[in-house]
Amino acid sequence: MIGWKNASNNAKVASVRIRCLEPVQILQGRGVPVELFRNGHTAQYKVVVFNKIYDQFHLDLARRLKGQGTKVVLDLCDNHFYNPKNDPKVAERGNRLREMLALADVVTVPGTQLQSVLPVPSQVIRDGVRPLSKMETWQRGLVKRFRRHERNLVWFGNWGGTWGGERRAGGMSEMLPHRDRLVELAKKHDLGLTIISNNRKVFDETFGNWDMPVYYEKWGSDARLRRNLARFDGCLLPVSQDPFTLCKSNNRLALALYLGLPVIADEIPAYSEFAPYCILNDWENGLESLVSGQNLSDVRAGKEFVESHYMTIHAANDWQQLFDRLS
Incomplete structure (x- = not known):
């Protein structure tokens, strides 16, 4: 039996959804004996995955599990050593x-950049994009009709937060260098x-003085995000460049390309292989092309690339290969 331990099992948390709940569902469908961690099953676990949790309680739990012969996997998706x-x-x-x-027998990460900052060896387990359901595809077709402007652009993500003892430069504020253009x-x-x-407060602080229409939409479920992204043209x-953001995975870019x-x-390193399918760094020409309705990137090929390499089934395959090796 394999147990998966999260700080919470909230599907709105991207790292929980992408790196636990969605691959677990596929693995269970294949008959792999995996479940969300249950205290009453501790003695039965041959492997336990800790999803970026390492407080004292979970350190003690990991030691107890190791003592009974359980293999411990630590999954990380951010550079938690960053402390400017x-x-x-x-x-x-x-x-x-x-x-x-x-303590961990295996450390897993979504990409090679995070691998490079860790003091121990690690294994890459891809992030995966969940396929659209038939209902989501139908809903996206309806939502496309509700457009505020002739051309509609979108930024989506966490507001920024704090890390390393300071409010991070990332999140919404990463849009500021492109305001004038x-x-x-x-x-x-x-x-x-x-x-x-x-974070509506940070939105108001960041975009309140922009002399153009800028709208705030509250982050909801993953299904709601996928539906609403159908309304946009680009x-x-x-991404601000610091040791934290450089270790980010490709999940937002892969999702956007998959949705067309x-x-x-x-x-950033995780985006480099997508260069044939999107515009990297060339904001001057890129913004002009999006706003004028031209397409300087091969979005259809990008969607096919994601479908061939970065879907949830690929992540589940990576996890299953790891579990087969540890069992």
Whole structure:
């Protein structure tokens, strides 16, 4: 039996949904004996996956599991060693992470950049995009009719948060370097920008003085996001360059391409292989092409690339190969 331990099982948390709930569903359908961790089943587990949790409680649990012969897997999807302000609390958390890394029989990550910053060997387990259901496809067809402007662009993601003892430069604020260009284009075209995120206060602070139509939509379920993205003509994914963001996975870019959205993004290691299918770094020409209705990237080929390499079934295959080796 394999147990999967999360801080919570909330499907709105991307790391829980993408790196646990969705692959678990596929694995269970194949008859793999895997379940969300249950305290009453501790003695039965041959393998337990810890989804980026390493507080003292889970360190102690991992030690007990190791003591009974259970294999411990630690899955990480962010660079939790990043500590630019040398914050003592973050440093302490980093020390606990090192303890968990030392305890783990296997460490898994979504990409090679995160591999490079860890002090122990790790294995890449891909993020996967869940296929659209028939209902979602039908709903997306209806939603396409509800458009605010002739050209509609979208940014979606977490508002930014704090990490390393400071408010991160990432999240919504990553759009700020492109304000002047977007405002200029909005004077020439019927253009609107929508931000789908989870902090209205930060949205107001970031976009309140933009001289163009900018709309806030509250982050909801994954199904709601997929449905609403059908209303847009292009997706903007700027990424600030720091040791935290450089380790991010491709999940937002892969989702946008799978849903047929042209994408402009700043290049990070996880995005590099998507260069033939989106616009990386060239914001000047990229924004002009999106707003004018031209397409400088091969979105259809991008969707096919995602379907061939980065769907949930591929992630489930990676996990199953790991579990077969550990069993």
